[in-house]
Amino acid sequence: MVTRKRYSLKTREGKEALTGYFFLLPALLLLGVFLLYPMGAAFYYSFTDFYILRPGEKNFIGLENFQMIIGDAEFRQALRNTLYFTFLVVPIQIAVALGLALLVNKKLKLKVFFRTAYFSPVVMSLVVVSILWTFMYNPNEGLINEMLGLLGIPPQPFLTSPDQAMNSIIVMSVWQGAGFQMMIFLAGLQNIPDHLYEAADIDGANTFHKFLHVTLPGLKNISLFIFITITIAAFKLLVQPMIMTQGGPLGSTKSLVYHIYEVGFNYRDVGYASAMAVVFTVMVLTITIIQRILVKEERG
């Protein structure tokens, strides 16, 4: 429920609202033209039979595209795969990223080196590391099986097995992406005032207590940000399966966005792809709103 307020330019609220919009307006205008307008177009297409090769004839077909989603077995499989990926990647990656951030936030020599090292997979771009890991996951002559061999573990099929392919992609994704969230956590850690730690020291708190009672609360808003953006990013899984498995074997790594991409790109069915994109966006937005309700923000 929104409380009704009267906004008049003379009141304090009125002035604040005006200032608020002044700050927001440039971004809003740009987003409106270059994102919301195209989004509106995509929304409109989702009710049409827009086919790329016939851009002139977009017939309104009502909910037909949306009804098609219900009977689309590939969509269902892609949804299952995407949920599996998201539910595993999100908690693991947040934990790894936070761990790394705490490590490199210490006052250490070589701090910049370590930060840069952990961050480097992010810089290398998902494409490059996907190619590299595909080589490494090769069941016959890949580096990982060579190393497992040293430990006496038999060679694994990895990307060529419907059972292992998605897990292999998850491991790589965490490794590749954690440095990114580490950097954001790190920036968040800088925002926690030193005096809180000093106060905790005086109270005789140990490291764990300080983490629990100073660090975590201080990271609350940024954690919410990371939680939400990492979930969104996980739902948008595309590059890894595209490069590493082409969605296979047997569709076990086909993600939702990959399916949308294929239908729109390769099969040129913009109408249907748009409908799936609409469903996708509404679905993830709902999850995001639930996340925001679950984790309450704090205001400074």
Added chain:
Amino acid sequence: MKRMFKTLAPLTLSVAIMAACGGEESGGETSGSDASGNSNNNADSGEQGDVVETGEAEQGVEATGDESVTLDMWIHQTGEDETDFYIKRIDEFNEVNDDIYVNAEIIIDDGASSYSDSVNAALVAGNLPDILALDGPYVASFAEADIITSVDEYITDEDREDFVDSIIQQGTYNGELFSLGAMEASVPLYYNKDIFEEEGIAAPASIEEAWTWDEFLEVAQQLTTEDRYGLNLFMNYGVGEWLTFMGAPFVWSNNGELISEDGTTVDGYLNSPETVESLEFVKTLFEEEVVSLTPGEMQFEEGNAAMALGGPWIAVSAEDADFEWGMMPYPYKEVPKSPSGSMAYGITTLSEHPEEAFEVMAWMTNEESTIGLSEVTGMPPARHSAFEAMDHYDELPWSVMRDQVTETAHARPQTPAYPVLTDAFAQAFHAAALGEDVEEILNQQVDRVERELRRFQD
């Protein structure tokens, strides 16, 4: 050419760089902008600086005076030598022709979809050039959607007959010819001569001697050892166009088809007993472990596979490696068939000068262009006269490739549903390689393709 098939393979960086920033797709424009896009088309595209790369040719323009027609042309950028050759030929065309000036733009083709994305975007914005390069199996889609125009009225019978059948087949939709290409492609069965000698196996040297599937399997088994596979099918290219290009002849040579002759249905074709049997044979190859699901990039060149069903580019890399190699014809069941198809040119319906555009198309696919392109790329030419003019096609190993192109080449299906059909077949082929139930998978894929075909049934 090679990267055309490596579409989504791990080795192609591009795909994902593109994906990372957002690809094409869902958009399009409302009717208003179509109109403005179209009407501005010719004026705009000249000013946009799309000019590029034809270098010296610009002098040609100044020399011509105001009577000349300017044509925009899009070419996919592929191999360095190949692209340089296109540019050279266009420059020459501009020098020779006073009244036509070709304004060529080279667009990076990452083998996935960056070129077709550029085309799609331009198509939706109404900004297509007069003449453009497009991949063979996509001619039907473009023709069906009235994006490219028939060239029947421009081409002479004599000229038409000089092209190999598969190129005409590839460029024909509903009985009309829409496109011509300068090069062909094929997949011979490469073999390692040293290994064959050791094992005392004689390689067939002509189509007549080609192995049947049974002979093929038997030899592959004999050649497979502890540390060597009998065969390489380049499964490392990923689940993409390669599997259809390389794999469909198994179906055709078993008297099977991927789609009905009139192009209206795949039920009873893609899942016919013949198709099932072909993929069962593929499944056997993998079950017998004569071929690897995850071959290394250079498996054949390094001697870790005794034979390979690979594209013409394998001849190039095999030549670089230090061993004796040869080509054999593609093995068959009932009738010898071999893969075919490559990039071709189409003239857009937007063009105000289709006749002049055809002159460019004819120039880019004439005997001289065909021979020159074949020389720089190693791909077989698209014309009989070019084969006659190039001596090395008279002898082994290249005579095998020539015979395949001129005698057994079979174009991929000409249907606007091709993008879905090829994925369906590739999926089924890959499932067979994984040892899945071939018939069940094919039936699932039939449903997908049928759904897509319904789009074109009015």
Added chain:
Amino acid sequence: MRAMKKPALMKKIILYVTMSFLAVIFLFPLVWMVMSSLKGDVQIFRDMTSIKAFLPPMPNEVDGYFQNYIMAFERVNLLRYIMNSLIYTIGIIIFGLIVNSMAGYALARFQFPLRNFWLAVIIATLIIPPESIFLPLYVLVFNLGWVNTYTGLIVPFIANAFAIFLFRQFFLDFPRELEEAAKIDGCSQIGIFFRIIVPLSKPVFATVAIVLFINHWNDFLWPLVVANDDSMRTIQIGLQYFMNQPPIQWGQVMAALTVATVPMLLIFIFLQRYYVQGLAHTGSKN
């Protein structure tokens, strides 16, 4: 005190060992890329299966260490492409920092009608797959006449939902007291934002700069389709060139990749210095 020292030292050693081990795990692809860029193609694949993949080639194994680099720069005008990428990436960063930080601040601080609605809209724009809006966006930019211009590369990407959201979350954590004090001193809102908030938010500005840089440095399809003139080409399109020349020269690919990656690492290292001067330290003094 002295008794404390031993476990402290132990702890430090464990810490360093752990961190070094992690560094190895995270660094190896970078090392592989750089080392491969010094090798010939045959050797790259031969070394792939062993630890040699991460070691430089022996002097007797290569003609010259930088052969691939020389060849790469000869084949493609990489410098020009890097310049283009820098121009448009930096353009996006400069405008993006201003526009998005202001928006984030508005959403964090001010009460105004539809505030939560706009926040939801901004998050929604973060969710939609960019592929879904590619075509309408292209048509729009085409009709604006921005094809083959830096404008077409920069303007559509200035406003960035991720950056706005990140700024907002940071500004939420800001103690209001500072602003209240400034207000009493007669500072305007704009003055408060640019003179007080911005200087105290270096870590988040640095973070957003890094995010924007990485995103747009790695852009491929948009620059390709919108700026297809050779003089406008960006580094990723230059990279693509090497991936497209069969047979692929892997050594040159690795050299080009290294050339394309180094700027990002340098920017990251450079922006590190802003990670220590946040509000925390200023705040604790007050």
